[in-house]
Amino acid sequence: MKLGKFEVSRENKNQTSGFVAILKTMAFFAVIFGIVIAAVYFGTSKSKIETPKKEGYKSLDIADLADYDYYTPLPGEKPDEELLAKNAIPEAVKKLNGQKVSISGFMMPVRIDDQGNVEEFALNGNYDMCFYGAPSQINQWVHVKMNAGAKAKFSHNPTTVSGTLEVGELIEDGEVISLYRLRGDKTSEYQRSLF
Numbered sequence: 001m002k003l004g005k006f007e008v009s010r011e012n013k014n015q016t017s018g019f020v021a022i023l024k025t026m027a028f029f030a031v032i033f034g035i036v037i038a039a040v041y042f043g044t045s046k047s048k049i050e051t052p053k054k055e056g057y058k059s060l061d062i063a064d065l066a067d068y069d070y071y072t073p074l075p076g077e078k079p080d081e082e083l084l085a086k087n088a089i090p091e092a093v094k095k096l097n098g099q100k101v102s103i104s105g106f107m108m109p110v111r112i113d114d115q116g117n118v119e120e121f122a123l124n125g126n127y128d129m130c131f132y133g134a135p136s137q138i139n140q141w142v143h144v145k146m147n148a149g150a151k152a153k154f155s156h157n158p159t160t161v162s163g164t165l166e167v168g169e170l171i172e173d174g175e176v177i178s179l180y181r182l183r184g185d186k187t188s189e190y191q192r193s194l195f
Contacts, residue, residue, distance in 0.1 A: 057102040057162045062125030065093060065103075065180055066140040072176060089139075089167065089179060097167040103142060103182065104160040107152075118152040120145045123161055123182070139179050146184040153187070160188045 068090055071083040103123060111120040123142045144161055146152050152161070163184040170178045 055100075055162075057100045058096075060096070060101045060103045060165075062103060062105050062123070062140060062142070065096075065142070066125065066137065068093075068139065070137060070139045070179065072138050089169075094167055096165050099165055100163070100185075101165045101182070102160055102162040103165075104158050105142070107155060107159050109154055112154070116154070118146070118154050121152070123159070138176065142180040142182050143178045144182045144184050146187075150184055150186055152184065155189055157189055162186050162188075 070087055070089070071080065073079040105123040105125050107118065108122040108124060109118045109120075110122065112118050121144050123144050124136050125140055126136045142161075142165075144152075144163070147163070152159075161182060161184050163182045163186075166181040166183070167179065169176045170181065
C-alpha cells in the first residue's frame, strides 16, 4: 500500500502495532503503580497510627523526628562547611533521648537470624526507601536493634516498633551515620480500619 512518498507493508504495520501495544501496556502498569503508591501514601501518612498506648510508650511519628533540615553530603561530595555548621537536632527532639516510644514506619532489614526473625533494621517513614526508591534523609529513619529475646517478623506493611529511643549523632570515621537508634522491645503490624 502506498501513502504519498511512503510505502507501508503489512509486515511493518504489524510491527508498529506490536510496539504500540507494548507502550500501551507499559502505560497501563505505570498508572496502576501510581495508584498503589498514592494509596500507600495517603493511607498511611494522614491516618492515626495505632501504637501501644499502655506500658508507658509515648506514640511518635517519624515526621515528629524529621521536621527540620539536617545536611549530609553525598558520598564523595566535598562537605559544605557552612551547611554543616547549621546542623542541629531541635531541643524538643533531643528531649526524647532515653524515652520509651512507639514509632511506625516501613522495615528495611539489615540483619536476620537463622529462624527468619529480623534482629536489626531501618524503620523508614518513606515506603520508597525500602524498595529501591529514593533514599530518605538521615533524620527520616530510625536504626532499630531488637533486644535479646524480642522478635520482629519482616513485613512489607507498616510496622510499629516499641522500645527505648536514643537521640544524637552517631559518628564513625568522621561521618554521621545515624541520628536515631531504638532498642526494640516488640513490634506489631500496623492495624487500621478501612472506614
